[in-house]
Amino acid sequence: MEHYDLVIIGAGPSGYAAAMRAVDLKKKTLLIEKKVLGGAGITNGALSSKTLWELSRDMLAFRKNLDRYHLEPPKAVWKEIQSEVQKAVKERVYLLSNHLKELQTNSKYSQYIDFMEGEASIISDHIVEVETKKKRIAIETDYIIIATGSRPRYLPNIPIDEKHILTSDGVELMDDFPKSMVIVGAGVIGCEYATIFSGFGQTKVYLIDKGDSILPFEDPDVVEVIEKNLEAQGVHIHRNSSLSHIERKNGKVIYKLDFSDGHQETFEVDKALVSVGRVPNYENLWKEAVPVKMGQRGVADDDTRTSIKNIFAVGDITADINLVNVGELEGRYAVEKIFGSPKKKLVYENISTIMFLNPEVAGVGYNEKTAQEKGLNYKVVTTDYSTIARAVAKRNTQGFIKLLVTDDEDMRILGMRVVGEQASAAIQAVALLISMNKGIEELAECVHPHPSITEGIQESVRALLGKSILKSGLLKDKVNCYCYDCHKKERVMI
Structure with a gap:
């Protein structure tokens, strides 16, 4: 059984950052990923959605500039937009994978880093089992970092099929711009997608907001500017409303809203996008013999350490702030805590x-x-x-x-x-x-x-x-x- 100083499960932003910090400290490290190097932070998360946003912003600015000169703007082509997003994702994945290969063939670093594609399971506090396409391998390790990330939250009363009723995972799989779309959830991600699709100018967007304003955690003056611009781009905000029913019917999405004043309304759109948060990926990750304690929103951790003294958790798997930069920060910090003493305590007050x-x-x-x-x-x-x-x-x-x-x-x-x-x-x-x-x-x-x-x-x-x-x-x-x-x-x- 091969032995490592550190095994990291998950090669998204936090896991990759942790692995690179372990290399800095000359620790023999195994990085494991069951899907795509870079994780959801690249493939269907921050990078892909922000590429969509950049393209949408360019299109909106282009349309406004042409309108200034009374010229008719061309329409964006979804397939071209989709292709550009895929190129951005591939560029980043290639960068990380090429970097990893260079590390593994460089005499200065090769003894400190291994990479394995497969599904990991924590058998005990010092044994990790990895199921690859060809075999099952048991690995011994001094320490473990869990960095398995998160996925979009599903609600039991919403029949998500990633075709008509989507999460963010299904957006880039669409065949074309929908003529109309309802977005369930008026938090950051919901408002970002409302901005994106209204910016391209080919989708009538409806945004369901259970309160009287979007982004309930922000100051009113900030919200006022965003709401004004969304509505100027044709977004209809269903204020003080809650979704009581949604279904697929004859290729359309039918949804019913209950409003705070007691009345109901039913609407029909081409697509629905469900944006109600994310949930941590931890199912089947450890055996019953490894009692990793869970909190309300993810793995419970104390300064990245879990209830098992040699197992740490970083990134979206925890109940901390779910951001790429925070995940990377936690990944590096956990490694420094395991093998030494961080120069400063992990704090979240100055997170941009x-x-x-x-x-x-x-x-x-x-x-x-x-x-x-x-x-x-x-x-x-x-x-x-x-x-x-x-x-x-x-x-x-x-x-x-x-x-x-x-x-x-x-x-x-x-x-x-x-x-x-x-x-x-x-x-x-x-x-x-x-x-x-x-x-x-x-x-x-x-x-x-x-x-x-x-x-x-x-x-x-x-x-x-x-x-x-x-x-x-x-x-x-x-x-x-x-x-x-x-x-x-x-x-x-x-």
Whole structure:
């Protein structure tokens, strides 16, 4: 029986990152994957859906530019879109697989990494069994990392067939753009797909929202911009509604909604997309002799360690934040914890996120809703994109920057949201300062390139410090600073 220092089950973003960190530390490692190298993060997750989003955004911009000159835009061809997405996926898979082959043939690294295609099962805390196409192999290991990811959640009352009623797994298998589509779920993924299909301009999109606004975890000013743009692109939002029935009938999808005011309505569309979260892949992964404890939303872990002292869990299999960058972070961290001592504790407060909407929304740390729930006093500044030269030059000034800091002399950064063009490019410096528990003074005097979106962050900081070029409150909805009192539950302009 071959022995390894570490066996990693799952070669998605978190598992692959863990394997590469183990190679750094010169540990004999086996990486196992039963499907495609790169996992759902590439094949039918972040990369594929974001490629769709990029193509959709290009098409929307193209249509708008032609409309400006009163020209008729051409229609996107689904097969071409589908082909481009597949190319993106293949490029990434090829990169990872080629890199892995180079590692295995390089004398510097080959003794530290093996890769096996097959389905793994944890027989005991130190034995993993792998069923390949040809044989079943037992492997001994000191440590195990579970990185098996997640899949779309199915609901028992929805007959998903991935043909008429789809999850995200079935989107790229479609034959053509549907003329109409209902999306069940108004969270991030549901809103992203609503943005994508409305952007191509060939699908009437309906979005089911159980509340009175989409993205219930975000601040109202952020939601307002996204809702306005979705509706401008023809998306119909079923507010305050719940799905009571859905079925396939004569090649169509029929769905019935119960509204909060008591009335019901029935609708007919070509396709339905179910986007109600994801569930961890853990079925048949370990035997009863290995009592890995489960939580409500995945494997229960304490700083990546499971209830079995030498078995760790990272990525979507856990109940932590289900994002590619978080999974990679956890994968590297788990390896460092197993074989040494990480330089810093794993924290999630400074995780940068991006929602691929119209416009994109980037965030880090607290928004106002979260800060208020925690009972914090804070200062906040909002700076409109129309004050930023780069946004003016791009002829797209829709959006704003919102920065939250503690209401004290230190003015430590609590969080930021950026809504608009190049939002994700503007977030990382603030994420670094949050992780360092720093204030905003460093950003105020930093010389930013001109023109750039990050200049808007600098102006926001200066406004909080009382030394901005554009003074708070003088230009309606341009630059405004407030204090929030958690006891009085009110904002006061400063």
